[in-house]
Amino acid sequence: MLRSVTGLLLVLTVAACSEPELPNHLRSVKEAGKLTAGIEYAPSRYEYGPQGPRGFDYTLIAGFADYLGVELALIPYYDDHSLNAALAGSDIDLIVSSDAGSQALSADMVSGPAYAGTAWAFSARLDDSLRSAVFDYFATLRQQRVVAKMQNEWLTPATPLQEADIPAFILAAAGKITALKEQFSAYDSDANWTLLAAFAWQLNQWEDAGETAGAVEQLLILHEKIPSRIPAAERMMMTLAAWRTGLTHLEDCRELTSRQGGNNDRWLDVKQRYPLLAVKDVYRHLDYGYADGADTVRFTENIQQYATTLETLSEKD
Template sequence: MLTLICRHFVRRASAYYALIAITLLVMVPTLSLVPPGEHLARISAKDFITVHTRNTPTTYYEGRHGPTGFEYELMHRFADYLGVSLNLDASHHPESVLPAVRENGDIGAAALPLLPGTPGIHYTRPIIQMQPLVVYRRGLNGIQAAGDLVGLELATLSEAGTGEALRDLQRQYPELSWKESHELEVAELLSRVEDGTLDAAVIFEHQFRLNRLFFPNVERGFTLGDPLSMAWALPSGRGLGLLEAANRFLRDLHESGTLDRLVSRYFGHDDYLEYVGTRTFLEHLDERLHRYTDLFKQSAKETGFDWQLLAAVGYQESHWDPEAVSPTGVRGLMMLTNPTASEMGISNRRDAAQSIDGGARYLRSIKDRLPDSITGDDRLYMAMASYNVGLGHLYDARKIAEMRGGDPDSWADVRVALPLLQQREWHSQTRHGYARGGEPVIYVRNIRRYYEMIQYVERSRQQFFQLEQTPVNEDPLLLFDLVPPLN
């Protein structure tokens, strides 16, 4: 309708009104000189939609149980909405996404900031807000305000949107300088802050929330400037059908509350790997573990694991809560996905007995699939790491360990290599790409701590039980070692 009105003005109005109409054509992105459904028709004809994205935790990556990521889920849902398959090109950095969209289509979905007026690009309606955030190396004092950034080794990603906030700040502080990288990703920036190569970096707040546990020496600083809007990018000049369909899809997600739930699932939980303190753990052990001890012992007999180790895995996964649901949708005491539950013959993931049985057998199957060259505790720790991150990423980490001159059969060397899967320099050389490689390292460390604590408590209980069984006529002082008096 708007297109027809503008054409009418061009034909019938004076030159002055024609100029106004042409201006409207430039300003309003819903106008086009090609058939409105051309782009959408091409996608329907080829039966798939190509999405240009990035291999990062906030966009797309191969997770513990297959492809995942906030924008991956959105794009997968959108492909289903259109009734076509999803074809991903995840080889991009922010700087390369828009050129690929202009040249090849169909959509760019890579934590892109909505920047009106970008040549050759139409943006969808906003998806979420992205707040630029300053992070800095722990130990640097006085990083409290924007002026404190002057003189620091500061960096951000090029074309990610965070540079705009720094350029705005530079008008107030002309001496401010920073570096922009078109090769690094967020995890690599944080790694450089962690190791002292950089003093500070500017990323988005939700990116820091997902990565903070892996970089304990990086502090959250302060927000910088106004939030930007994340949007999808589409090529202009190919009709407006796809843009209109995307906007309808995003509007429906928003109005139904689905978008808010997805944001909460991916960005609202950043404490999954936090180590629970001794007091909380002992409270849970006293209140919950006894309900499932027999189940852990039965599964231990069938799989050859120590029941206390299985209990430690269960605590890390769910805090022994059979109703638990993770941010990514896995559920139950041992946090099984639907595919894993199906593979293990589990019909009800919320049934504690089935969950423990399925989780124990799944861990056993992973351990059995590891190469025979991995032995002892190394084999156990790598099996637990694979339970968290997947066998494919573990094999990638073993490859990196070997490339670095380490032993791919040693957990000590693989443990160092796993976090490198977060860095483009390394994950680009692997089969399965990006992974939150710091996560399985923390995961295994936590389980080992819980395992030691369960063992300690169980030993203490057994000793106490033995004391209670001591005959009353036996001298209780004989139960203690005699300490001679000081001379």
């Protein structure tokens, strides 16, 4: 009897040792040396600034990659639906999206930490090891009150955008028209080169060619999200508005334009409604709530003025 029990224990031990190791999401990320995350593009959360990618959510996900000791690969998305759908694939480790996305989690997704209008989510097909590491990371941040400090830094109202400084722009563009035309005509887009150059000037005054290229590429990716039926010039202005405030707020404004009898494919009609996104009696009836629409209008008008100036300078060059 003793011999049979001993033999059984030996068999079980050998069987346990020979079982294949269960998948471990966290270990896979560390072995690959890379964390791949989908992130929603939105002002102050994840955007391209003069020094490259920046924002509240960006800082947190970059900090998590550092916490794991791996490289961060970010894939931007411009709406919750596309972001959530990306997680169904096998190449995304997690997503960082607005609460609207987290409230619509499918059965294939599990939620992670939520804070200040943002939530992280993971695929339900994978184990909880990476998700647990995220919660540990946030626990450390909260103990140090890092999230609260970052919220004050990133989500407080920014200084109002100034009007276009045309004299300074003309001075900076002097002698560069041919080079600017070559640089910004090289992009595969129906966008006028003057608008792309003006956008880059508004962004960082052409100070960093690498950051400018990255920002323009992101802008053109966003451009593809705007309905192609809209005429090119109108479509580009809507793209710029979406860059400043987010695609979801552009869609809110286009819906509001339609409700009020305007043409939601015409930029002039949509632009007139943008300031209403800051009016409580209006934005509380919209899907994505408040946005500083007046700032968005100023942003697009500045770029339009810079582009018009470039066109005039180009004719004289």
